[in-house]
Amino acid sequence: MLGIQVFNSPNKYVFFKDECVEFNYRWLTEELGIDPEEITFIEDVWAGGGNLGPSIEYFVNGLELGNMVFMQYKTFHDGSREELPIKIIDTGIGLERVPWLINGSATSYMDVFANALGFLTQKLELDINNEIWEKFGPYSCQLNIDEVDNIDQTWEKISKEINVEVQTVKNAIAPVKDLYIVLDHTRTVFMIVYDGSLPSNVGGGSNVRNILRRVFAILHKNKWFEKLGVDGIFELFKFHTKDLKDIYGDFNIHPNMKEVIQLEYDKWLSTDKEQKDKLDKLIKKKGNLSIDDWIIAMQSWGIPADRISELSKIPIPGNLYYEISQRAERVVKATEQILYDTTHLPETEALYYQDSHESEFKAKIIEVFVNLEEGKFKNTHNIVILDQSLYYPTSGGQSNDTGVLRIGDEVYNVINVERVGKCNLHILDRPLVEEPRSYIGKEVSGTIDLKRRFQLMSHHTGTHIVFAAARRVLGPHVWQNGAKKTEDMAHLDITHYKGLTFEEEEAIEREANRIIMSGLNISKYFLDKAEAEKKFGFTLYQGGVVPGNNLRIVQIENTDVEACCGTHHDRTSEVGWIKMIKSQRISDGIVRLYYVGVRILNFIFLVCKSIR
Numbered sequence: 001m002l003g004i005q006v007f008n009s010p011n012k013y014v015f016f017k018d019e020c021v022e023f024n025y026r027w028l029t030e031e032l033g034i035d036p037e038e039i040t041f042i043e044d045v046w047a048g049g050g051n052l053g054p055s056i057e058y059f060v061n062g063l064e065l066g067n068m069v070f071m072q073y074k075t076f077h078d079g080s081r082e083e084l085p086i087k088i089i090d091t092g093i094g095l096e097r098v099p100w101l102i103n104g105s106a107t108s109y110m111d112v113f114a115n116a117l118g119f120l121t122q123k124l125e126l127d128i129n130n131e132i133w134e135k136f137g138p139y140s141c142q143l144n145i146d147e148v149d150n151i152d153q154t155w156e157k158i159s160k161e162i163n164v165e166v167q168t169v170k171n172a173i174a175p176v177k178d179l180y181i182v183l184d185h186t187r188t189v190f191m192i193v194y195d196g197s198l199p200s201n202v203g204g205g206s207n208v209r210n211i212l213r214r215v216f217a218i219l220h221k222n223k224w225f226e227k228l229g230v231d232g233i234f235e236l237f238k239f240h241t242k243d244l245k246d247i248y249g250d251f252n253i254h255p256n257m258k259e260v261i262q263l264e265y266d267k268w269l270s271t272d273k274e275q276k277d278k279l280d281k282l283i284k285k286k287g288n289l290s291i292d293d294w295i296i297a298m299q300s301w302g303i304p305a306d307r308i309s310e311l312s313k314i315p316i317p318g319n320l321y322y323e324i325s326q327r328a329e330r331v332v333k334a335t336e337q338i339l340y341d342t343t344h345l346p347e348t349e350a351l352y353y354q355d356s357h358e359s360e361f362k363a364k365i366i367e368v369f370v371n372l373e374e375g376k377f378k379n380t381h382n383i384v385i386l387d388q389s390l391y392y393p394t395s396g397g398q399s400n401d402t403g404v405l406r407i408g409d410e411v412y413n414v415i416n417v418e419r420v421g422k423c424n425l426h427i428l429d430r431p432l433v434e435e436p437r438s439y440i441g442k443e444v445s446g447t448i449d450l451k452r453r454f455q456l457m458s459h460h461t462g463t464h465i466v467f468a469a470a471r472r473v474l475g476p477h478v479w480q481n482g483a484k485k486t487e488d489m490a491h492l493d494i495t496h497y498k499g500l501t502f503e504e505e506e507a508i509e510r511e512a513n514r515i516i517m518s519g520l521n522i523s524k525y526f527l528d529k530a531e532a533e534k535k536f537g538f539t540l541y542q543g544g545v546v547p548g549n550n551l552r553i554v555q556i557e558n559t560d561v562e563a564c565c566g567t568h569h570d571r572t573s574e575v576g577w578i579k580m581i582k583s584q585r586i587s588d589g590i591v592r593l594y595y596v597g598v599r600i601l602n603f604i605f606l607v608c609k610s611i612r
């Protein structure tokens, strides 16, 4: 779908309803050359999320092509409303419907998947009966399972209307419908895997797995798998890239994608038997399957609905997908509780970004907090906020700095530093001795533990290096999934579809050390978000999406570019040496690499000492 949003603020009017309708009308008639007589605009009221306004849908010969929503009012529980200061237009246009409409094909799939469809029909030796599709097409919307009471009666009615025997229609439609599902689902899997996700049993990866399993189930049901195989699915990806080329440009399909599909297929075959036994047992016990049983079998056991239907010989309930979406909406995420309010304070100036090798600084106390966390400091004043600080707070998987703060004649150890809102909270090893408010405005001097900082920087810079090395050794499908850098050790989680061999671990370690020994320059600078994304692409966000419109870029010369807020060395050689400890498959599709960054001389001294 194409989406266009327009924001009209009180001091900047862009355009609203009248102009928006006119622009869409002119696009339809002048650009697409559609006869005005064939166009219908229908106005209705749209309400959602506490907003209200007109909405206009437009149709060409009955086919909805787009809609425009105009958020004009804010609504209240008592039914009253007031004008919104910022009026918003949200337009959606069916991208795949446009070529369908212009070409007048029997289905949109014929235009959108032209190359992939050609390959698949030839490979599977299928003949699409376009004559029946063209007759059936205009009535197909009547089979929307959310809206019909009796699906069999509706089929009968359609069959009478088009004057073709019910079974003949069904026989012509069923395999083609499955073919279209295969096209749609394989394209989805291809795009998701290309973008860096892998099938797994958790999070978004489980969607990839379920979609792929539905493809396997449909291929098996129709006895198509023998003709296509994993090689054929991989080949189909290449035809998808041809169909997408005009929108996305060229793709470089990585050969690893074939291995991903093969492993998933093998896994599906081996779990299929297990799943079948579970399902048999359930059907035997219950006689039939309730909606809850369907949902458990799909979501907890990972069996696609088509496969459940095939194994149980029970048709898919008409309200199944509606029920699943309803239940998903009911799951509300609990909001994280924030203990300290820093909204009234200015942002802590981050001195650690100016020179990451500096250890001494001066600052002013701007706020003192009472400790609210459970423990021995609860209800004491041992938290200070400074106008500027060299102390890096725990964030982005990197542990905080420690050190001392000198306040007047007293010396306090800084045992923890946390980031809350825009401020860094310095947690001291004992409560402040005098009346808390008397500290506001006082000058302090601080010294951070530079040895610890250096080790943390080595581990953090090492994360970028090990990641770049893993991507070079294993392939471009590798994304960072998480990382932790403490003083003693670091680990990096990467996406990969199987465990690593010893040889692969060794190759990553060798490549990482080659990068270190090359002494590559590491530049750190701020860049406008839009510009950064345009220049480097979304691979910037290895450590997750960074909020704000200004990104801190960490760039290792010809090796790695990421948006990152941690502390890093200035050259890769400062890391010294990376020693890989081990790798571990921590969940489906995620491999954790444990490593230490060490000063190579220290290590050699230790080894020499042990063999003397």
Ligand SMILES: [Zn+2]
Binding pocket: 460, 461, 464, 554, 564, 565, 566, 567, 568
């Ligand atoms: Zn970093």
